[in-house]
Amino acid sequence: MEVTIVGAGLVGCLLACFLARRGHQVTLYERRPDPRPAGAERGRSINLAISERGIDALRRLGLDGEVLKAAIPMPGRMMHALDGELTFQPYSADRGQAINSIGRAELNRILLAAAALPGVRVRFEHRLTGLDERTGELRFGSGGTARARVVIGADGAYSAVRSRLRALPGVGFSQEYLDYGYKELTIPPRDGAYAMEPGALHIWPRGRAMMIALPNPDRSFTCTLFWPHEDLAALDTPQRVRARFAAQYPDAFQLMPGLVEDYQANPVGHLVTMRCTPWHVTTGEVTVGLIGDAAHAIVPFYGQGANCGFEDCVELDRCLDETGDDFAAALALFERRKTDTDVIARLALENFVEMRDKVGSRLFLAGKRLEHALERALPGRYASRYELVSFSTTPYSEVERRVARQRRWVAAAGLAAALLAAGLARTARRR
Ligand code: FAD
Incomplete structure (x- = not known):
């Protein structure tokens, strides 16, 4: 069967690998140029914590070893109190368990390389701008068109495929933005070594706001601020940036020589939960479906967005097993996963309160x-x-x-x- 996937991000690439293994011909359309030579966009490197659900999906394709080699295990959280006191709290009673920090760009590079299989074509610089769900015609920003009987939108939280589905009668959609934004900063290596303990996800819980830091293989840390939008906007001069960090994150402040430059140059990201139902529409011979963030974008506070998207691929693979590779039937069956994705969407929202506030308390x-x-x-x-x-x-x-x-x-x-x-x-x- 010929299958079109829109979006060669984390989930699109992994899905292409699963489908190629089943013998399908896959075309991936990606709006960006090939990210491998260019590297990550400034301030949007985003490290991810990959844990068992993601690893299980990768393991099924023999990709877990390569991904984990590029990742840094974090067996627990390190809480940074205002007075500089550090408290390590293991994530599991089994000290061998860890979540794994990996750069999103690096993970995407590994998955793109893995998807270079017979039967998989990747078309970079093809931004989907239009889709006719009755004929299967896809239109791209470049002016090109294509036609497909199976189209799967793996094009992320602001999915163009979902935009088309939303316009159809019977398709429900909601989006819920937090009043918070996120911004990335960096703690570079100090004298060639990690400036903090690398085997931990660092958290500075500060009540209604927080900062986290995840280690990178180059011995730096990527920090992410999760702050109310008004707080992010209020730091509009170098003095205000320095003063806030010196007061709220004094230990990290000492380790951030590029703080002001990073703060001023890096963009503010939005935190959104998107819900859509159903995730697929079949019209005659054409089936259009959604997967990953396109189907269910969640806030990042349980570290599960990509893990959940990878698990989607396992579940869709299972649905194809159960339906004899009938995509219309498999995507209909895949709707059963919504029960699970709704739960993790809620838990991710609840975990924000735990991370920014409760983790600091003795109770x-x-x-x-x-x-x-x-x-x-x-x-x-x-x-x-x-x-x-x-x-x-x-x-x-x-x-x-x-x-x-x-x-x-x-x-x-x-x-x-x-x-x-x-x-x-x-x-x-x-x-
Ligand atoms: P994306 O990664 O967004 O990929 C979508 C792809 O589609 C992109 O390549 C994009 O360029 C392409 N595309 C978009 N529109 C079009 C178009 N019109 N035409 C063609 N191509 C298009 N998850 C975790 O598991 N653990 C974590 O610790 C974690 N931390 C996070 C921290 C932050 C700050 C954020 C924002 C997210 C975090 N996530 C985490 C979530 C994770 O990043 C996402 O769940 C994951 O990237 C979703 O993968 P995806 O392939 O569905 O979407």
Whole structure:
């Protein structure tokens, strides 16, 4: 079957690999030039934390080794308090588990190289500008056209394929912007070495705002500020930038010689949750579907957007198995994944409050220690939500059901222990 994928980003490239393995002929249309020679755009390098769901998808294609070689494991969070105190909190009771920092551009480069397979063509500098879902005609900014019976939009949060679907009756869509933006900054190497511990995702929780930093193989860190838009806009002079960082992030401030230049030059990104339903439309012989961020863009606070998009590819591959490679039927079946993507969209929003505010509190850290103690005491029977989301491939909706069951069970066990203790105390008093 000939399949057209719009967008040669992370998910588009991985999907092309899955489809080529099934023997399909794939054409990828990408609006940008080939990113391999040019490198990342300024201030939009974005490191990603890749965890088990993404690794599992890569493993199925034999790509996990190469990706993990280019990544830096982060087994925990390092919290930076205002007074400079550092607290390391492992992500898992099993100290061997880690999420993995990798540059988005590097990951895209690896996946583009992997997609250079017989049966896969990549057309760079082809921005989709129009799509007729009845005839399968695609129109590009360059003036060119193409025709396809199966079109899959992997063209990201601001998908042009989704824009066409949205215009059709029966297709629902919503977008929810946070009042926050993000901006990238850099902590360069110091004397040729990492300026901070590289084996951690660093967080500066500051109540309603935060900064994080992820390590890069060149011994730098990419920092990302997640601040209310008005706070980002308020720092409009070098003095204000320096003063805010000296007051709020004093330890990092010492490590950022290019702070003012980065702050002034790097763009502000938006944080959005997009929901669309259904994700596919079949008209006669033509089927148009969505995958990855195009179908369900989420905010980045659970580190799951790309992981979830990679898992989409596994699920679509499974749907093709179940339907004998009938794309219209497979994309209809793939709609079942929405139950899971809705859950991770919600968890990602909730995790923002945890990261920017709660992770700094002693109560939060004590709760995490208790969770890890339960995980060690009850292996296979108790697992935290973070563990299940980041270090398993348990469907997101099942994660929620299991966490709710565990909470009821822990509450009941706590109540039973309290009643037992009260009973023992009464007996002791009578004696
Ligand atoms: P994209 O990566 O956006 O790729 C879409 C591709 O389509 C691009 O190549 C684009 O050029 C192309 N395209 C767009 N429009 C057109 C068009 N009209 N015609 C042709 N081509 C087009 N995820 C994680 O898993 N872990 C993390 O730690 C993490 N951190 C993040 C931090 C930040 C600050 C942000 C913003 C996101 C983060 N994410 C993370 C999310 C992750 O980046 C996305 O989920 C992931 O990139 C989605 O992949 P995609 O291929 O669906 O879309």
